[in-house]
Amino acid sequence: MTSFLDALRDLLARLSKGDTEDTLHGDWTRLLHTLVGETRADASTLMVMDQDVLRPVAVLGLPDDVRGRPFRLQEHPRLAAIAAHPSICRFPPDSDLPDPFDGLLDEDLSQVHDCLGVALRDGDRLLGLLTLDALTVQGLSSLDEDQLLAAARLLGTCLRVAEQLSTTRRQLSEALEDEQGKAPLQHWHSPPMSRLMNALSLVAPTDMSVLLHGETGVGKEAVARALHARSHRHGGPLVQVNCAALPEHLIESELFGHRRGAFSGAMSERRGHFAMADGGTLMLDEVGELPLALQPKLLRVLQEGEIQPLGSERAIRVDVRIIAVTNRDLASEVEAGRFREDLYHRLNAFPLAVPPLRERPEDISLLAGHFLEDNRIRLGVANLRLDAHAMAALTAWQWPGNVRELEHTLARAALRALGEQRAIHSAARHQTILRLSPHHLALPNQPTEAMPVSGETASAPSEAMTSDALNLPLREATDNFQRRLIQAHLAANADNWAATARELGIDAGNLHRVARRLGLKD
Structure with a gap:
């Protein structure tokens, strides 16, 4: 709890000084980590209300493009249920409410798993949400609900205070004819x-x-x-x-x-x-x-x-x-x-x-998240995501047409991916998860199929790994494969976790979480 209070104090201090969102990303992430870092959550988000939508300001275990996606309560029943719940909102493993992050992880969140959330409030007014997902049944059963609820209430109070300070500062600025009408901008990484x-x-x-x-x-x-x-x-x-x-x-x-x-x-x-x-x-x-x-x-x-x-x-x-x-x-x-x-x-x-997009590749994931959400709504599907190879292809491309080219590329890719599933009836689209691969993007001089992870040790499963897997339950076989693959990359990169995450094409935070679940980290 002490580390959470320290992180909250630092964030509140910077919010009250008027720091911009692009400089606060690390503070939000640190705060979220102190809230959920000791739990067995495989994915978590901290969202704040931005006008009429929830905007993720920090994510752990999810692709970074999630930070570019707006979440509307009327489109996401689970988030609406969390927002309406007076305490910790837990969902039963067999809940038929669609998970807003289903399809954004390699694992299928529509299957049995543990999911909960808590609303951040100022009285009856919703200020944000905290969500946690574990990929195993009762993975969050040991979570201290009283401590999480107390932290959520404290965070809600601090967000209200920061909002009041921001409002006061804006009103004072307007009185001085300075910084009037400041509109929210995209929060950039680059x-x-x-x-x-x-x-x-x-x-x-x-x-x-x-x-x-x-x-x-x-x-x-x-x-x-x-x-x-x-x-x-x-x-x-x-x-x-x-x-x-x-x-x-x-x-x-x-x-x-x-x-x-x-x-x-x-x-x-x-x-x-x-x-x-x-x-x-x-x-x-x-x-x-x-x-x-x-x-x-x-x-x-x-x-x-x-x-x-x-x-x-x-x-x-x-x-x-x-x-x-x-x-x-x-x-x-x-x-x-x-x-x-x-x-x-x-x-x-x-x-x-x-600046052209090629000079700010750090922003591609945020822009991609925004455009993917637009296309998800336009096509009427449950979710739309990029696989690791597609995200790597977007980052590697030089984008001569800049942001407009990225927007059109993702729109075409989403349509191609939907076209590959022609058997889907219109009524079933809302349950469909589309995953975009490099061949959907059709970028010039890019591979058209997902390529193996770089490095000789990871080019394909060994015969021993394959034969072992045939004699094990699916979950255990998958865990063994992931464990050996991560170990092989770690050895090749001299135990450099950041380099290993880059080679595997996943978020570093997600890699650390998977490694802890597999017993590779304390």
């Missing part, structure tokens, strides 16, 4: 995205123009929305206009508006995008595509804060914050004479570069 989010937090409360640049598909539009949401203009409109999609002869009218009869075909008055964004933010996507002839007029608006609709004799004041978005190198465009230098410097008041 240093490049953490640096981007820090820079975004710095510039968002200001009215400085931002030049947002990066390769196609990196998620620049999502960053632009986050900039607006975290600005003091968050209550105003966010107007997005794709400069490349506007017909050249109508660009001025689209941006600045026109009066009736201003030109042939102008049958009625039209508000332009600047007028529609008054009091808010105007996102100029693909700004590098603007014709040179129009660029001086855009520069004048930025300098004077006024627009003059076509056919109007008077200027109109507008209060607009500009976010210019491009995948071009505008500095090179200036040198080539295709973009005005004065407009470039006006737009480039605060540049933000969104």
Whole structure:
């Protein structure tokens, strides 16, 4: 209990200081480990309420992509039962309620196992959940329920205090016109995205123009929305206009508006995008595509804060914050004479570069979890997961199309996996678990079938292992195989557990838990 209190104290201190979620991942994981580390749980999660969904902030024994998945109570009866239970909610081994993590582990959680959870509350308000799963019957029977419930109540109280401190800090910031309307962002693992989010937090409360640049598909539009949401203009409109999609002869009218009869075909008055964004933010996507002839007029608006609709004799004041978005190198465009230098410097008041996905492989599992959950809902299946080889293939690929390519790759893979199970009737889909393998991903220059684990000792089961297994019950044979495989990799890696986990393609925490169950660790 002392280690739990220490971990809780440290987490509360950092929450109260306003540390961001991407820097708190280790603290949440440490806290979860102190709660369940001495139990025989094979999988556990700590979830917090984020608006109307439960979001895992720490997982043990589960793939890391689970942290990228939202869990809605109405879609997960077991989580709903835990949330409604006043104490420790235990499920009987033969419970017919689907397990939200079934299919995310190699073992089938729909079979007999031990499962429980406890709600974290502030009075009647749900703040989060703690879940524990053991893969053996009565695997959690020795758990001290009174101690777990006391810890859960203390954690709920601390989460409420941290939330109140965060609310007070936000209200004070709003009173000072600083950090208003801060919207929740994706919680990244990678240093490049953490640096981007820090820079975004710095510039968002200001009215400085931002030049947002990066390769196609990196998620620049999502960053632009986050900039607006975290600005003091968050209550105003966010107007997005794709400069490349506007017909050249109508660009001025689209941006600045026109009066009736201003030109042939102008049958009625039209508000332009600047007028529609008054009091808010105007996102100029693909700004590098603007014709040179129009660029001086855009520069004048930025300098004077006024627009003059076509056919109007008077200027109109507008209060607009500009976010210019491009995948071009505008500095090179200036040198080539295709973009005005004065407009470039006006737009480039605060540049933000969104890093390509190949420079932040640590984020792939979070993004994959998010897209897998989207596709699970779209296809109406019970769960959708990546096997270890597919996750390794995603991490190894360079992603020239960035986040958009990852999204489309997983959508196609999910559809292929469903297509392989054509015998499934629509009514039975909600019970189906789809596992994505490398051949579903169909990435260029990647193996199309699951490959053996690297290392000569692990390339295939030995004849002795196979013959022994034939004379044993399935569970015991599986345990023996796993025990020998782990021992072989440990020996090859000089007892380096992290390297062994990487070779086996599983989460290091899961490997330690399996090793303890198999008697390989104390």
